[in-house]
Amino acid sequence: MFKTFSEFSKTNFKKIGVIFLNKTAFIGFIIILTITLMGILAPLIACDPYEADISERLQPPSLKHLFGTDELGRDIFARIAHGAKTTLLLALTISLLSMIIGSIIGAISGYYGGKIDDLLGRIIDTFLAIPEFVLNIALVGVLSAAYSDSILNIVVAIVLTNWVTYARVTRGIVMSIKEREFILCTKALGAGDSWILFKHIIPNAISPIIVLATLNMGSVVMTVASLGFLGLGIQPPTPEWGQMLNSGKNYITTAPWIMFFPGFFIAISILGFNMLGEGLRDVLEKRNIKY
Amino acid sequence: MSLKKEILSIEDLRVVFKNPFKNVAAVKDVDLKIYEGEKLALIGESGSGKSILALSVLRLLPKNAESSGKIIFKGKNLLELNESEMREIRGKQIALIPQNQASLNPVLTVGFQASEPIFHHFKVNKKVAFDKILKLFKFFKIPENRAKEYPHQFSGGMRQRVLVSMGLSTNPDLILADEPTKGLDFTKKNKIIEIFNKINKTSLIITHDLHFAQKISDRIAVMYRGEIVEISSSKDFFCSPLHPYSRGLLNSLPSRGLKPIKEGRRKYIKGCIFRDRCDFSYKRCRIKPPLLNVNSSFVRCWLYD
Amino acid sequence: MIEYIIRRIIQIVPTLFGISFISFSLLMLFPGDPAEIIITTSSGYEPAKEIIEEYRREIGLDEPFIVQYINWLKKIISGDFGVSWTTGEPVLDMIAERFPASLQLFFATFLISAVFSLILGIISALYKDRALDSIIRIFSLLGISIPSFWLGLILIWIFSVKLRILPAFGYGNIEHIILPVLTWSFSFMAIKTRFVRASLLKELSEEYIITARAKGLPEKVVIIRHALRNALIPIITYFSLSMGHLIVGSIMVESVFSWPGLGSLLVESTIKRDFPVVQALILFVGVLFVITNLLIDILYAIIDPRIRYGGKNV
Numbered sequence: 024m025f026k027t028f029s030e031f032s033k034t035n036f037k038k039i040g041v042i043f044l045n046k047t048a049f050i051g052f053i054i055i056l057t058i059t060l061m062g063i064l065a066p067l068i069a070c071d072p073y074e075a076d077i078s079e080r081l082q083p084p085s086l087k088h089l090f091g092t093d094e095l096g097r098d099i100f101a102r103i104a105h106g107a108k109t110t111l112l113l114a115l116t117i118s119l120l121s122m123i124i125g126s127i128i129g130a131i132s133g134y135y136g137g138k139i140d141d142l143l144g145r146i147i148d149t150f151l152a153i154p155e156f157v158l159n160i161a162l163v164g165v166l167s168a169a170y171s172d173s174i175l176n177i178v179v180a181i182v183l184t185n186w187v188t189y190a191r192v193t194r195g196i197v198m199s200i201k202e203r204e205f206i207l208c209t210k211a212l213g214a215g216d217s218w219i220l221f222k223h224i225i226p227n228a229i230s231p232i233i234v235l236a237t238l239n240m241g242s243v244v245m246t247v248a249s250l251g252f253l254g255l256g257i258q259p260p261t262p263e264w265g266q267m268l269n270s271g272k273n274y275i276t277t278a279p280w281i282m283f284f285p286g287f288f289i290a291i292s293i294l295g296f297n298m299l300g301e302g303l304r305d306v307l308e309k310r311n312i313k314y
Numbered sequence: 315m316s317l318k319k320e321i322l323s324i325e326d327l328r329v330v331f332k333n334p335f336k337n338v339a340a341v342k343d344v345d346l347k348i349y350e351g352e353k354l355a356l357i358g359e360s361g362s363g364k365s366i367l368a369l370s371v372l373r374l375l376p377k378n379a380e381s382s383g384k385i386i387f388k389g390k391n392l393l394e395l396n397e398s399e400m401r402e403i404r405g406k407q408i409a410l411i412p413q414n415q416a417s418l419n420p421v422l423t424v425g426f427q428a429s430e431p432i433f434h435h436f437k438v439n440k441k442v443a444f445d446k447i448l449k450l451f452k453f454f455k456i457p458e459n460r461a462k463e464y465p466h467q468f469s470g471g472m473r474q475r476v477l478v479s480m481g482l483s484t485n486p487d488l489i490l491a492d493e494p495t496k497g498l499d500f501t502k503k504n505k506i507i508e509i510f511n512k513i514n515k516t517s518l519i520i521t522h523d524l525h526f527a528q529k530i531s532d533r534i535a536v537m538y539r540g541e542i543v544e545i546s547s548s549k550d551f552f553c554s555p556l557h558p559y560s561r562g563l564l565n566s567l568p569s570r571g572l573k574p575i576k577e578g579r580r581k582y583i584k585g586c587i588f589r590d591r592c593d594f595s596y597k598r599c600r601i602k603p604p605l606l607n608v609n610s611s612f613v614r615c616w617l618y619d
Numbered sequence: 620m621i622e623y624i625i626r627r628i629i630q631i632v633p634t635l636f637g638i639s640f641i642s643f644s645l646l647m648l649f650p651g652d653p654a655e656i657i658i659t660t661s662s663g664y665e666p667a668k669e670i671i672e673e674y675r676r677e678i679g680l681d682e683p684f685i686v687q688y689i690n691w692l693k694k695i696i697s698g699d700f701g702v703s704w705t706t707g708e709p710v711l712d713m714i715a716e717r718f719p720a721s722l723q724l725f726f727a728t729f730l731i732s733a734v735f736s737l738i739l740g741i742i743s744a745l746y747k748d749r750a751l752d753s754i755i756r757i758f759s760l761l762g763i764s765i766p767s768f769w770l771g772l773i774l775i776w777i778f779s780v781k782l783r784i785l786p787a788f789g790y791g792n793i794e795h796i797i798l799p800v801l802t803w804s805f806s807f808m809a810i811k812t813r814f815v816r817a818s819l820l821k822e823l824s825e826e827y828i829i830t831a832r833a834k835g836l837p838e839k840v841v842i843i844r845h846a847l848r849n850a851l852i853p854i855i856t857y858f859s860l861s862m863g864h865l866i867v868g869s870i871m872v873e874s875v876f877s878w879p880g881l882g883s884l885l886v887e888s889t890i891k892r893d894f895p896v897v898q899a900l901i902l903f904v905g906v907l908f909v910i911t912n913l914l915i916d917i918l919y920a921i922i923d924p925r926i927r928y929g930g931k932n933v
Contacts, residue, residue, distance in 0.1 A: 145634065148637065149638055149640075149905075151908075152634055152638055152863075152908045152909050153904055153908070154864050157904055158901065160870070160885060161889060161898075163889070164890070164894070164897060165649050165894070168650055168651060169649070169650035241764070249768065252766075252768045252871070253870075253871075253874060253890075255890070268768065268769060279776050282769070282772050286769030286773070287769075289769060290765045290766060291764075293765075293766070294765075297763060374829055374832055401835040401837060403835070404834065404835035405835035406835055409833070410829075410830070412833065416825060417829070417830045418827055419827045419845050419848070419849070420849065421848045421849055421852075430834055430836070431835065480830075480834075
C-alpha cells in the first residue's frame with residue numbers, strides 16, 4: 024500500500040513500464056492496439072461497409088474481398104473494420120460510465136458505512152442472485168419497446184447492471200483502507216474527508232480498478248456481441264460483429280466465412296482484454312513472497 | 315572447543331531472493347558448524363533471516379530464492395543433491411519442527427499428520443505408524459484419545475508438542491526447530507523448555523527469545539540482517555557477550571535494565587552491517603569485518619582484531 | 620444448528636424482496652398498456668377504449684406503484700404468475716414445460732466439466748510454470764475468451780456440415796445433446812480449471828505445506844493429500860454455486876442449437892415482448908440461486924463444524 028500520491032506514482036509508473044516485460048500483458052496490448060487501429064483507420068483501409076452489390080453476393084475470400092462478401096454482397100472486411108469501431112467505442116463508453124457510477128457509489132457507501140452501506144449491500148446481493156446477462160436481455164427488450172435508438176438502449180441496459188461490479192470492488196477497497204492505521208492517524212490529526220480521499224483512497228484504489236476495468240471491457244465486448252447475435256443488439260445496417268454473426272449463421276452451409284470472421288474478431292478482442300487485464304494484475308498487484 | 319564430530323557445516327552460504335524489481339539477499343556469508351550432540355540456538359530479531367537459513371538447509375525455499383555456498387551434511391553438499399535424494403534426507407535425517415501457528419494441516423487429524431514421516435520413510439503401514447506416534451504422544455503428555463482430533467481443537471502449547479513428536483518420530487540425526495516458543499505464554503513456555511531439555515538430539519533452534527535460548531542451548535549464534543555476527547558458547551554469551559549487537563540485545567532484556575538499542579538508518583549499508591546503530595563504530599567499520607576468532611568464540615567486529 | 624439455519628433463512632429475505640422488486644419494476648418500465656395487449660391477445664380483436672379502461676381497473680393497473688407491487692407479490696406467493704401476452708397460456712406452465720431440457724443440458728455439461736476441470740486444474744498446479752501448465756492455461760484463456768455462440772457454429776460447421784455425423788439442432792435423442800454440451804463445456808471447464816488451479820496454488824503457499832514437504836513427502840502426495848483436501852472446500856462451494864445460475868441453461872448455447880430450454884424461452888419472449896414470461900424467468904433464476912446458496916451453506920454447516928463457528932473462511 025502507498026502512503027502518498029507521489030510515492031504511488033513513482034512506484035506505479037515504474038511498474039506500468041513493466042507491461043513491456045510481462046509477456047501476457049504485452050501480447051494483449053498488441054492485440055487491442057491492432058484492433059483499435061483497425062477501427063480508427065477503417066475509412067482508409069476498407070471500402071464502404073454499407074455498399075451492397077447483389078452481383079457480388081456470397082463471394083468467398085479473395086484478393087478483392089479479403090474476407091469475402093455477405094448475403095447482400097457487402098464486403099465483410101469493411102464491415103469488420105467498421106464494426107471494430109462500434110464495438111470498441113461501445114465497450115469503452117459502457118465501462119467508463121459503469122466505472123464512474125459504480126466507483127462513486129461504492130466509495131461513498133464504503134467510506135460512510137451505516138444505512139447507505141446496508142442498502143448497497145442488499146442491492147449487491149440481489150444483483151449477484153440474478154445473472155447479469157438475463158437482466159441485460161430483459162432490459163434491452165423493455166427499452167427497445169420504448170425507444171428506437173438501439174445504441175443508447177444497449178448502453179443503458181448494460182450500465183444498469185454493470186456498475187454493480189465496480190461498486191462492489193471499490194467498496195471493498197475503501198473499507199479496507201479506511202481501517203488502516205495511517206488513515207486513522209491522519210483522521211486523528213484532523214484531516215478532512217477530501218484530503219483522505221485524494222491522498223489515500225484514490226491512489227490505493229486506482230490499480231485494482233484499472234485491472235477490473237480492463238477485464239470488464241472484455242466482458243462488455245462479449246455482452247454486446249451476444250446481444251447482437253440474439254438480434255437484440257445494434258440494429259442493421261450499422262455493422263456490429265455479433266449481428267453479422269447472426270445473419271451469417273443462416274449461410275453456414277454455403278458461405279461459412281460470413282460467420283467465421285466476425286466470430287474470430289469477437290474472440291480475439293476478448294482475448295486481448297483478458298490477457299492485458301491479467302498481465303496488469305500480475306504486475307500491479309503481485310505481492311512479494313514473504314517468509 | 316573440544317574435538318567433536320560436526321554434523322552440519324554451512325560454508326559461505328548466501329540466499330538471494332530474485333524479484334522483478336530488485337534482488338534481496340536474505341542470508342549473507344554465513345559460516346556455521348553444528349557438532350554432534352549439541353544444541354545450537356540461532357537468535358536474532360524477526361526478519362534477520364534465521365528461518366530462511368533453516369529452510370535453505372532443507373532446500374524448501376520458494377523457487378525465486380537462490381542459494382550459493384555449501385551446506386555439508388554427513389559429507390554431502392545438500393545444495394548439489396537432486397530432489398529425490400533431498401526427500402530421503404527431509405524428515406528422516408534432518409527434521410523440521412515448524413512454527414506452530416499454521417503449520418498443521420487443518421483437515422487431517424494430528425495423529426495422522428504426526429505419524430506421516432514414519433510410514434512414509436520406514437514403509438510400515440499406517441496403523442503401525444499411528445501406534446508408534448501414540449507412544450511419543452504419551453511421552454510428551456498428549457492424551458491418547460486426542461490423537462484423532464483436528465489441529466483447531468488443540469491449544470498452542472499442545473500443537474507445539476504435536477510438532478515436536480512429529481519431528482522426532484523418525485529418530486533423525488538433526489533437528490531444526492523454528493521459533494518453538496512463538497505465541498506461547500510463560501507457563502507454556504516453561505513446558506516447552508522442559509521438553510527441549512528432554513530431547514537428546516543435535517538441534518538447531520531458531521528463536522528470538524533469549525531466555526529460552528539460555529535455558530536450552532549449548533552454543534549461541536547471533537544473526538543480524540542476514541549475517542552471523544557472533545558465535546559463542548551459551549555460558550560465555552550470557553556472561554560476556556562480544557559483539558556490540560549482542561551486548562545491546564542483552565541490555566534490552568527486562569532483567570538487565572530494558573535499554574533499547576539505538577535506532578539506525580535501516581538501509582543497505584556497506585561495511586559492517588551494524589555500523590549505523592553501533593556506539594563504537596569508527597573509520598575501520600566501513601570495511602566489512604571477517605568472522606574473528608576470540609578465545610573460543612567467533613565475532614564479526616573490528617574491536618576484537 | 621437450527622438457530623444457524625433460521626438465521627440464514629432470515630438473511631435471504633431482503634434479497635428475495637430485491638429480486639421480486641427488480642422483476643416487477645421491469646414491467647413498469649414498459650411503455651405499452653398491458654391491459655390492451657392482454658385483451659387483444661385473448662379475444663383476437665382491437666377492444667374499445669371503455670373495455671380497456673374497465674379491465675385496467677379490474678386488474679388494478681390504476682393503483683399506485685406500491686399497491687400494484689404488493690398485489691403482484693401476493694399473487695406470486697399464491698403461485699399465480701399470470702398469463703403469456705402472446706399465447707394466453709399460464710406462464711408457470713410454459714416454464715415447467717421448458718425446464719427439463721435446460722436441466723438435461725446443464726447436468727450433462729456440469730458433470731463433464733467438473734471432472735475434467737478437476738483433473739486439468741490439478742495437473743496445472745502440479746506442473747506450475749512448466750509446458751503442461753502453460754498449455755492448460757492457454758486453453759483456459761481461450762475457453763473464457765471464445766464466445767460460445769461462435770464455437771457452437773464452428774462445431775456445427777465441422778460435425779454437421781462437413782462430416783455430417785451429428786445433427787445441428789433438435790431435441791430428444793442422445794446425438795442431439797452432444798454438440799451443445801461440447802460447446803458449453805469448453806467455456807464452463809475453462810473457468811473451473813482456473814479456479815481449481817488458483818485454489819490449489821493458494822493452499823500450496825500455506826505454511827502447512829512446508830511442514831508436509833519437510834517430512835520428505837513427494838510433491839504428488841503433498842498436493843493431493845495435503846493441498847487438495849483443503850482446496851476442495853472452496854472448489855465444491857464454487858461448483859455448486861454455479862448450479863444456481865446455470866441451471867436455467869446457457870442462453871447463448873440454447874439459442875445456437877435451438878435447444879428448447881429456459882434460455883431460448885427468455886430470448887423468444889423478449890423478442891415477442893411477452894414480458895410476463897420474462898418477468899417470471901428473472902424471478903425464477905434469482906430465487907433458484909438464493910435457495911441453492913442457502914442449501915449449500917446449510918449442508919456445509921452439517922458437514923464441517925469449523926464453518927459454523929467461523930473457524931475457516933469459505
